[in-house]
Amino acid sequence: MLDINVIRNYPDKVKQAIINKHETSANIDLILELDTQHRSMIFACEQLKSKRNEKSKEVNALKKSGKDATALIEETRNIGDEIKSIEENLHGMDAQIKDLLLRIPNIPADDVPVGKDANDNAIVKSWGERKSFDFPPLPHWELGTNLNILDMERSSKITGSGFILLKGLGARLERALFSLMLDVHTRDHGYTELFTPFLVNRTSMTGTGQLPKLEDDMYHIPSDDLFLVPTAEVPVTNIHRDEILSFKDLPLYYTAYTPCFRREAGSYGKDTRGIIRVHQFNKVELVKLVRPETSYQELEMLLGNAEKILQILGLEYRVAKLCTGDMSFAAAKCYDIDVWAPGLNKFLEVSSCSNFEDFQARRINVRYRGEDNKLRFVHTLNGSGLALPRTVIAVLETYQQKDGSIAIPDVLQPYMGGVKVIAKKA
C-alpha cells in the first residue's frame, strides 16, 4: 500500500508507475477526488463531535447543580443524530478508499528498466559453463519416468493434473534439496529457520499483497475463509504484523520451507509437461525485515544467498533485473534467477528476489523505533532460496548420463544417504 500522502503530492509519478507496471485497476483520480471529499467530511464530523462533547459536559454541570437539562439534552441528541448520519457515509467512503488504495501497485525503483514483458528484462549476470553432452539430453519427465522416481500419471489419479508424485530416490532427492538449502541458509547466511502454518487467513494474504488482486489464483477454504499458502512469504512476513520493533532487532532474517499452492488460473496450456508448472510445489523461502536505508544492500545479499545454492549444486544460471512490466504488484525492484535445463534447452525461473520497500510493511503495519525514538515502517524483502521442482529439473537434466542414470552432485550425497547415482533398478 502506498502512503496516501505520496498520491496526494505526486499523483503523476504514481500514474506513471501504474502505466509502467501495466496495472489497469488502479484509479488515481478517483482516489484523489474521494480523498478530498472524505477529508471535508471528517472535518465536519469532528466539529460536531467537539460540539457534542462540550454540550455533554454542560448537561453534567447542570445536573450537578440541580437544574433542569431537558432542553440541552434534546439539543445534544440532535447533534448526535447528525453525527450518526455523517458517520455512515464516512464508513462507506473509508472502505472504498481503502479498497482502491490496496489495488495500487508499488512504485518501481529508479534503476528498474521500463519495459513491457520478460523480453525487456536486463540480464545482469551469468554463472557457470554450458554443459555439453555427447548424446541428446532428455527432458526430466522422460528421465524421471524411466528411473521410476517420478509418476505423473498416478498423481493425476490421486488429485488431477499438475500434481507431483515422487518415488524412492526421487522423493529422497526432493527432501535432500530442501534440507541442503535450509542448512546453508541457517548455517552460512544467518537466517533463522521457521516452520509455519500452511493455511493463512484473509488478513495475512492482504498484508503481503496477494489479495485482493490475485484471489482467483489462490486455493480457498470457504468454510473457514482460509487460504493455502501460495508461498512462505505470506506466513513469514506476517509474523510481526501490527508490531513495533526496536532498531536493535533489525535486520531480521527468516527462512522457511513450505509447500506452495497455486491454482495457476489463466496459465492453462502453458508448460503442461513434466513438473515445470504445478499446483503444489515445495520451496524454501528467504524473508528479511530491515531498516529502510539498508534495504537495497540487503537485496543484493539476499540474491547472493539464493545464487549460492545453485553454485554449490554446480548448475548454470543467469540473473535478470526485471523490467517494470514483468515485476509483481508489490515489488519495487526484483531480480529473477533462471537455471539452465539442458533437456528442455531453456532457462527456468527458480527464484525471484524482491525489495518491497515499505509497501508490505504499511499493509501489515510493522514499524520500528529508531535511535531517535521515531517510528518508521520497516522495509521487507523476500526471495526463493529456491523453488524445488525446477531445481530438481535442473539437477536431473544437467547430471543425466548416457545410460539414463543421474550422477548426484557431491554436496547432495550426504543428504542422499551416500547415494552417488540414481540408476534404473536391474
Place this chain on the structure above:
RNA sequence: GGAGAGGUGGCUGAGCGGCUGAAAGCGACGGUUUGCUAAACCGUUGUAGGGACUAAAGCCCUACCCCGGGUUCGAAUCCCGGCCUCUCCGCCA
C-alpha cells in the same frame, strides 16, 4: 463439541456511566549525585487522523482501554455479535 474465566499503555495491574488518554508499580529516556558501576532523587515517556500555518517545532480538534454494532446528553465502564487467550470435560493424530 460442552461448561466457565478473561482480553486496559513497552510490561504488571487498578478503574466498572461524566472529575480517566486512563491510578500505581516496573521498564525506557533525560538530568542531579558519583573515581567507575550500582543506588537514591528530579523530570520526561502512546499512536493515528484532521485543521490553521510556507515547512518543521509547537498549537487546536477528533479518535483509540481486542474488533464491530447498540443503549445514553455522555461508554474503558452497561447490552448484543465476532475474534483471540486460558481452565475443566468430551473427542482425537
